[in-house]
Each structure stands twice: as structure tokens, then as C-alpha cells.
Amino acid sequence: MNKNYYLFSNGILSADQSVFRFDGKDGKMVRIPVEGVSAFDLYGGVSITSGALNLATQHNICAHIFGYYGNYLGSFWPKEAYFSGDLTIKQALVYSDYKRRFSLGMKLLKGIQRNMYALLKKYNGNVSDLELNVTDNTIEALMLAEARMRKLYYSQLDEILDDDFKIGARKKRPPTNYGNCLISFGNSLLYSEFVTQSRKTSVNITIPFYHSPESGRFALALDLSEVFKPGLVDRMIVGMTKQGIIRASNDHFHDIGNGILLNETGKKIFVENWENWMNMASYNVIFKRKVSHRELIKMEIHKYAKEIEEIEDYNPIKLPKD
Structure with missing residues (x-):
């Protein structure tokens, strides 16, 4: 493997x-x-x-x-193995179609909300206030709605996490507490996994539908990874911290100025558990076989390609399923 x-x-x-x-x-x-x-x-x-x-x-x-x-x-980034100029043009046309971009963005946010609900409910968290309030038909309104929803979600996730790992306000560079540190590190791993899996598809990972296509980043990976964050990154962090696999101490973290980072030992523990988590498989009724979390990421990219090709409507994955 x-x-x-x-x-x-x-x-x-x-x-x-x-x-x-x-x-x-x-x-x-x-x-x-x-x-x-x-x-x-x-x-x-x-x-x-x-x-x-x-x-x-x-x-x-x-x-x-x-x-x-x-x-x-x-x-x-090695030369493209499965490059499709035709699909790239179609992706660009979707990005230039504001109405379709908004529609896809709304689907994405509903998928994110569904997965936030699923994770909070798995740990008996409060989902009553986790609403998606979009004020008008603009991408900016979607992003504001997502930011408000994510803030509420993190506040409810803090009720599940142990005191040492509560997130509080989201801070990234540098992370200012243990919870922020783990989320930033996990999100980076998820993003790079999307970039890796895109190499096995013909999708142009630089052309998004939700985030802006800035130079120097694979913006579609930012789009599609959002829906996986609650069910993959956050769920693993809850499990690791509650089981004591990662501890809020100098054993696994170190201070840097005004921030906190995982030390080398902490990073190794995190990525070892991440790899196990990525390779964990469950039965998929569509494919009639077990499918790993890593395969689900590649399948999500293929699902988006089918939307672009107008073969099948894109419906974001639901995680966790158990």
C-alpha cells in the first residue's frame, strides 16, 4: 500500500x-x-x-x-499525468458563472453544516444554534455565513474537548493554544492529502468555485477539504486528546514566542495516527466494498469532476457516518 x-x-x-x-x-x-x-x-x-x-x-x-x-x-509538482485541457476549460467556465458558483458554494456550506452537526451529535454536543444564515446571493455572504457558523461550531466543540485543548478564538500563525495548534496541523495534513489525491485525477486543483484562485495555492483543495474537516480532522483530535494519546505538556508541545507548536515527538504521534485514520476503511454501499478515508478524498474530487461534466450533481460527503 x-x-x-x-x-x-x-x-x-x-x-x-x-x-x-x-x-x-x-x-x-x-x-x-x-x-x-x-x-x-x-x-x-x-x-x-x-x-x-x-x-x-x-x-x-x-x-x-x-x-x-x-x-x-x-x-x-511533477508534470501532469492525467491532465485534461477540456476539463480545465469547463472548470474555468464554472468559475466565471457567478450563479453556478453561488449554487455550488451553498451546497458546500450545507455539507459542512451537516458534518458539523454529525460530529457534535456523536459526542452529545449542542447543535441548536448551529444555523446557516446567508443574507444575500453573493460569495461574500456565503463566506460570512460560514465564518459565523464555524465560530459557533468551535464554541460547541469546546464543550466536548477537555479543558487543556479548548480552542477559544481561532488563531493560526502562530497557534496560541493546544487546541488551535492541533487543528492547524491537522488541517494542513488534510489540505496536502487533497493535493496528493488530485494528482490521480484529471481535475485542475488550482481552479476553485468558492475560494478565490490566488497564485501559489491549490484553491480547489481549500474548497473541497472544508467539508472533511469536522469528520476527519476534528473527530481525530477529539479522540486523541480524550484518550491521552496527545498530552498538553512539553512531552508533545513547545512554546515559541507568543505561540504553541507540536514538537518533533508530537508531530510524529499525530501523523502516525493520521495515517492510520486515513487508511481506516468502512463498507461503501455504492462500491460494495470497504473504502478508506483516503479513497473517499479521491472520490470527492471525482464527484466534483462529474458536476463539472454535468454527469451528476455534486453532493458533499457526509462524515462521520457512525
Whole structure:
């Protein structure tokens, strides 16, 4: 099974024939068979040789680079393997059709709301005030409605989380408490997973329908990942903190100025649980087989492609289902 490889240490990523090789500054060397790699997530000071980039290009493997705060910075993006000029044009036409953009944005927000409801109800949280109030037919109104709804959602999520991990006001760079730190780190992992899975589709991940298509980011990944945040990121954080897998201490975090970040141990624990969570599978009635959370992300991108091709209306996924 292909998986993401997370490199937290400083070192050099190179290629030794058809195998990746990572030489850490601590003197340790790891050989990584190319057949087992879905993507690289780089958190340390990693130098990448041209041989490693060439091997990654041959096997359609991207490398995501993260900053000091665990925030996504960018990706090495090999040449497109499944590029479709026709689909790209259709995506651009959808973006230029304001009425259709608004309709898709409303579907997205209802999907986000449904998944927020599902997570809060799973933990017996209060959903009575979690309303979606859109004042007019503009994208700006949708974003304001989402911001209000998300603020209410986080306040209700705080009633479920242990005191040490309450979110309070959402702060990102740097995160100002343990709860904000975990959410920012998890959201970055989800975003990079969408970018990775988009490589296996013909969708142009740079053309959104909700967020603006700013340079330097894969805006469609921002759109589609929003609906997965409650059921994947937030649910995992609730589980990890309640089980004591992640602790609010120097064992897993460290202070930086006015913020708090996961230390290397904390990051390793988080991504180990994230990978297990991504590979966790449940029975899918449509495909009549077990489907992992990672596959669900790729399927969501395909579902959006069907909307663009006018084959099938896009209906955001519902998570959690149990």
C-alpha cells in the first residue's frame, strides 16, 4: 500500500537507482522503495537532489513543504499525468458563472453544516444554534455565513474537548493554544492529502468555485477539504486528546514566542495516527466494498469532476457516518 512519508529531521533526500534514500544529519540512513510512496511531507530542513526529483517525476510523486508553524508552504509538482485541457476549460467556465458558483458554494456550506452537526451529535454536543444564515446571493455572504457558523461550531466543540485543548478564538500563525495548534496541523495534513489525491485525477486543483484562485495555492483543495474537516480532522483530535494519546505538556508541545507548536515527538504521534485514520476503511454501499478515508478524498474530487461534466450533481460527503 502506498503511503505518505513524513520527514521531520534535517537531511538529504536522494535517489539510489530506483529507491529513495534519506540521509539524516544524525547519521541515520533510510531507504524508501518508490513503489510504497504516495507523497513526501517535509517538515525539517531537507535538501532534495535532482536524482530524487527525477525519480519522483517518473512515478508521479509530489513533495509537500511545510513551514516552521506546520503551515503548508508549497509543493514539488511533477508534470501532469492525467491532465485534461477540456476539463480545465469547463472548470474555468464554472468559475466565471457567478450563479453556478453561488449554487455550488451553498451546497458546500450545507455539507459542512451537516458534518458539523454529525460530529457534535456523536459526542452529545449542542447543535441548536448551529444555523446557516446567508443574507444575500453573493460569495461574500456565503463566506460570512460560514465564518459565523464555524465560530459557533468551535464554541460547541469546546464543550466536548477537555479543558487543556479548548480552542477559544481561532488563531493560526502562530497557534496560541493546544487546541488551535492541533487543528492547524491537522488541517494542513488534510489540505496536502487533497493535493496528493488530485494528482490521480484529471481535475485542475488550482481552479476553485468558492475560494478565490490566488497564485501559489491549490484553491480547489481549500474548497473541497472544508467539508472533511469536522469528520476527519476534528473527530481525530477529539479522540486523541480524550484518550491521552496527545498530552498538553512539553512531552508533545513547545512554546515559541507568543505561540504553541507540536514538537518533533508530537508531530510524529499525530501523523502516525493520521495515517492510520486515513487508511481506516468502512463498507461503501455504492462500491460494495470497504473504502478508506483516503479513497473517499479521491472520490470527492471525482464527484466534483462529474458536476463539472454535468454527469451528476455534486453532493458533499457526509462524515462521520457512525
